[in-house]
Amino acid sequence: MHAVFQEMFLLLLAAVHTSDESQEEGAIQAVKRSIAYIDQAFAEPLDYAELAKNCRLSPRHYSRLFRKLTGISPMNYIIHSRVSEAKKLLTSSSESEQQVAVKSGFSDPFHFSRTFKRHVGISPRLYVNLHSEQSRIAVYQYLGELLALGMKPIGAPKLLLSGKYVRHLVDGITETGSTVVTPDMERLKRLQPDAIFTFDGYHYDQYCQIAPTLNVQWSQPAFNRFKLVASLLGKERQADEWIQRYADHVQNARLHLKKSFSAEKTVSFWYFREFPNQFDVYFEREMLYDDLELNPPPAIERARREQLQLPFKQSKDVAEMPLYAGDYMLVVVDSKARELFDQVRQGDIWRNLPAVHAGRVTLLTTDWLYVDPISRLGQLKELSRLITS
Structure with missing residues (x-):
């Protein structure tokens, strides 16, 4: 009798488990139908509680399954669908911003503009300007990014325009200052740009008085910056294709x-500037250490592993050169620092470095400090030849 009871109990558990699985599968299918409905009716008034009720689920259960299937909440999914539709309408029709707001499902233009800017990063009007074929953009960073996307800005600083790897692509671009942080405001005003790209907030308020300004933070991986710039310009596909070719x-x-x-x-990757008895050691050099997976010297590897907020470079005293010297050394020398560097080369510390003895030191120009996509590709093509020779 005990054995029969155990068998009956196990059969009952199996039946309950099967029933639970069947109910859960039914709930998932209901949520999938709800998602398909949202994809068609996102411009209509949609009530979260009503969507859950139509699936015969509690709002909490509905939200849990919705996140499982899409990765985001139901309301964020609806907003994302509406913003995506608005982006299409803004760039493919001549309708006003108010008409686009209504057709995308937003209650009023103000709500539309605020939501669009929060999710896209720029206002609808600037989005239209940036996606126009005739858009006039000035850059104080990200010249190489725009050129890689097939776009030519109307203005950029001399420092960016003179880079070895982009020089053949910059004909017709007006010089708007000497460096990325020293703009020529009068010349910039005369260009009458539709938009300006800056970084880390440099001169943001001043630029905004001339044209809508986009501030893209520099402290992120280079290709993340590239993809962000591409998304603002509606060039995500071009960026993905470029990165794949790279x-x-x-x-x-x-x-x-x-x-x-x-x-x-x-x-190792070093930079000698016009500061006596100092050099910059690079802890982060994506093309070397991430793309090609080359090994940094032990001191740099240790710092990369242990420090969460590691700067991409640090100034060191020349006495510390043996600590940061690799078996191969790539050394950038600023044109203003040649005499100081020659003094370093005459010293015993430099002469006793293993890479110097082995003839594995490659001197580079400051063109190797550029990290835009086009310069990065040019450096990559040169690097294997430089190291192996």
Whole structure:
């Protein structure tokens, strides 16, 4: 009798489990139908509680399954659908901002503008300007990013225009200052740009008086910046295609390096400026340490592993050169620092570095400090030849 009871109990548990699974699967299918309905009716008034009720689920259960299927909440999904529709209408029709707001499901233009800016990062009007084929954009960073996307800005500072790897692409671009932080405001005003790109808030308030200004933070991986700029310009597909082509070049460069470059060898990247007895050591050099997976010297590797807020470079005393020297050394020397660098080369510290003894030091120009997509690709193509030779 005990054995029969156990068998009956197990059958009952199995039946309950099967019933629960069946109910859960039914709930999932109901939420999937709800998502399909939202995709068609996002411009209509949609009530979250009513959507859950139509699925015969509690709002909490509905939200949980919705997140499981889409990764976001029902309300964020609705907003995302409405904003996506608004972006299409803004760039493919001649309708007013108010008409776009209504057709996208927003209650009024003010709500539309505020929601659009919160989710896209710019106002609807600026979004239209940036997506126009005749858009006039001035940049105080991100020149290489725009050029990689097939867009030519109307103005940029001399520092960016003179970069070796973009120089052949900048004909017709007006010089609007000497560096990325020293703008020529009068010349910029005369250009009458539709929009201005800056970084880390530099001169943001002044630029805003001339044209709508986009501030893209610099403290993020270079390709993240690239993709963000592309998203603001509606060029996400072009950015993805460019990054994929770059990845193909990375694979080729890795194969080339493996033929004559030992996997355990380390590579350091330094910069000598016009400061006596100092040099900059780079802790973060994405093309070297991330793309090509080359090894930094142990001191740099240790710092990269242990410090969460590691700066991309730090100034060091020349006495510390042995600590940060790799088996191969890539050394950028500023044109203003050549005499100071020659003094360093005459010293015993430099002469006793293993890479110097082995003839594995490559001197580079400041063109190697540029980190835009086009410069990064140019450096990648040169690097394997420089190291293996």
